[in-house]
Amino acid sequence: MRQSGTVGFWRWRRNPLKRRSDVVEAWVLLIVAVLMLCGLPLAGVLAGLHVDDELQHQREERQRTTAVLAEDARAWQAGRYARYQATVRWKASDGTEHTAVADVGPESRAGSTTSIWTDGKGELTGEPPTEAQAASAAALAGVLTMGGAGALVLGAHWVVRLSLDRHRAVALDQEWARVGPQWGTRHA
Template sequence: MRQSGTVGFWRWRRNPLKRRSDVVEAWVVLVVAVLLVIGLPLAGVLAGLRVDNELQRQREERQRTTAVLAEDASAWQAGRYVRFQATVRWTGSDGKEHTAKADVGPDSRAGSTTRIWTDGKGELTGAPATETEAASASALAGLLTMGGTGAVVLGARWVVQLGIDRHRAVAWEQEWARVGPQWGKRLT
């Protein structure tokens, strides 16, 4: 008589025909299930928090600065888009004067001012991510991490399963070589 409720856990029941490879396979299935159910969400959340913390740090560190154009804006072709750049000068938070190429408006002339973003060292940088951009980037990082981690876990399980199946095939072949010839004899 079969007990209900044990069908899904057949690998864990006592059975005289259970092989060592069945026990190994049962443990592999259990570990993979735990990793998929607990590990994937945890990895996704941790990756999202890491990205969010980095973007928050950038928002806190970067600041708007006024810079003076050292030259007139010149057109710069970037694929289908035209950008206007000019050399600009500004004084960083460290008190040193900095010079770099920055994107400016098309009618910008030498001597006029423009607003740029600088980092904690006073170097030219891009604008920090907005709250919405940071939330989107964090969510995307979490999802990609979950997908990548899931692929690694399932790929590792597949490789282990191949090894288990090869081991079983060798064991079957050895057992058949031992028992098979006896089947051809008639019992009288």
């Protein structure tokens, strides 16, 4: 009768039937377990922190700026959710004049003002994400990174196991070709 505590670790015990491929498989399994338990959460946290830092940088860099419409608003996308755009002009914090096409209200007329968002260079950009949006994006990035890395680790483990199984099958065929003829033919 076997001891139940050592059944799961049979590849690590001394055994005359243990093959080199069994040892390789045991090490690969240990590496996969460590990566799944420690590496994936770490990768997820690091990805989330990176995204959070980037979005924090956007919130700090972007600023609301007042721009003057150079033309009347025109429908950019017709239909139920119509969007209106117009050419707008504004001065950046360094004094340079900028012109771009921006989303505006449907009743906006030339000469009126509108609020736009600019980046650190004074260029037109989108509204920065809120704290809640940044937290959601960071969490999503962490979860997706963990999922993707987990799929890569499990895929690599599957490829290694497939390779080891093929190697063992070839070794068994070679050994059977050597030993099989010594057994002779059996008659019923």
